[in-house]
Amino acid sequence: MVRVTDKPITPQIMWEMISAIQTDRDGAVVTFLGVVRGISNGRKVVRLEYEAYAEMAERELEKIVEEIRERWGAKTAILHRVGNLKVGEASLFIAVSSPHRSEAFQGCRYAIERIKESVPIWKKEIYEDGEKWM
């Protein structure tokens, strides 16, 4: 289950995403929350602007979900936020559910690394005195 959204990532939505992948055979759900850091290379960040090629990003996220299923037999949900985010807000939520913890941890780590590699989403850091595409 994957989604690119401009809505805030709330506890309610996180639980919905987990419920969508968790089954009675599972004993572990590992989650990752990416949040907006207030300092980047020593500069104070005011906010981030995330932009996505949403249709393609969702396709690429689906591929990652499938890769995790093939490699570890685990189920994955990914939610990526776009638009303007303040410091401390959540930009990314990943949940991986599997019968045992090892596969869930490995799958979750794999998901975040793959997202940073191939999913067409970009962030621009806005500082008090400028901005920069990352």
Add this chain to the structure above:
Amino acid sequence: MRIKVKPFAMARSIVGQSELEIDLPEGATVKDAFDLISARFPKLSQIKSMQFSVNLEYSNPAATLHDGDELALIPPVSGG
């Protein structure tokens, strides 16, 4: 033939719009399209490791384009 081009992130900032259409001769490749756009917006060629997609799939610069294709200019991604 007519191709829809979508520049993203830094590429969109340079082009100043999120979508444009270009005309190319039959048999033109992704690289041909990029060369044409870069001629109009020279700063595009300063983006390192630019990637391309055609109809939502990553594509090789040597791939042949077809009428109506959607070509995206994909600077290095930075999601997460």
